[in-house]
Amino acid sequence: MAPDLLDTMMSAAAAVIRDNAEALTALDQAIGDGDHGINMTRGFAAIEAEKAAMAAMALPEALQKIGMTLVMNVGGASGPLYGSYFIAMGRAIPPDPLTAAAVAEALIAGALAVQQRGKSAPGEKTMLDVLVPVADAVRAAAKAGTPTADMLTAVRDAAACGLESTRDMLATKGRASYLGERSVGHLDPGAQSSQLLVESICNVVAANLAAAKVEDV
């Protein structure tokens, strides 16, 4: 991937987390321990601080470095969860050329790593309820040969629907599980941060698609 594209993605991800930190914390105060916005902001600020070095790396190494930076800086359970996600994607993705099928494989590997790290599965009111549908959407688009612009729409929809699906779920994993029935009716903060990140990356790809920097993959 072009270094400037990866650089822009890291900035966009850091910005969306920073801009939504209070909202993430508010969600987490409702059903968790109220530190998700602060923790994620710390982790993504650390990525932004080192982004020039990471953008210069090959994509597999850059993704693993991003993951390790989150592991070391987030400070909550989301550190190892997001960290494992990016590390697994870095291990699964080829350096070049980047096809939709390869991205789909990496996203699936990432979601599997989160399942293992969190001992969790989709439907349990976690970030997986966004990450798994997103991976499935990319895989379906890759299989069908969908144009990138349409794939982005499908990915955004999958993330938004996945996020919304967590509202009525009963949390059985993480701190929210202590609340039992009281967790129902709230969006999951991890699913919300995942949706925000997916949306921000889609925006970067769309903008570059418009500028013809990204070819259909």
Place this chain on the structure above:
Amino acid sequence: MTERVGIVIVSHSPDIARGTADMVRQMVGEEVPLAWCGGNADGGLGTDVAAIKAAIEKVYGPLGVAILVDLGGAETNSEMAIELLDESWRPRVLICNAPIVEGAVMAAVEAAGGAALEDVRATAEELSP
């Protein structure tokens, strides 16, 4: 010095981790290698993978290390810290599924007697429902 299983206490709260370590010391004195960590990198409530890894490395010996944790993130971050250890160490670093205070005291008492890692963990986990 006779080898003992090391004990690591990981809490979201530095106060809880330090206090638990104080109780362990009161029970077993200096016989057992003991380390604790609590709080995130900014000093707030949370757990820090680098700090957990450093605590494990501080007390690691031939008999291994038993880790006692409080809530979910402490366990997830401890698992991550174990994976970052040298591969040859990993099988001898275990997380106990036990209440942090009682588990740490029971594990340390067992360790002080020279017990193996599996027995130290089993003793701590007898406390779990």
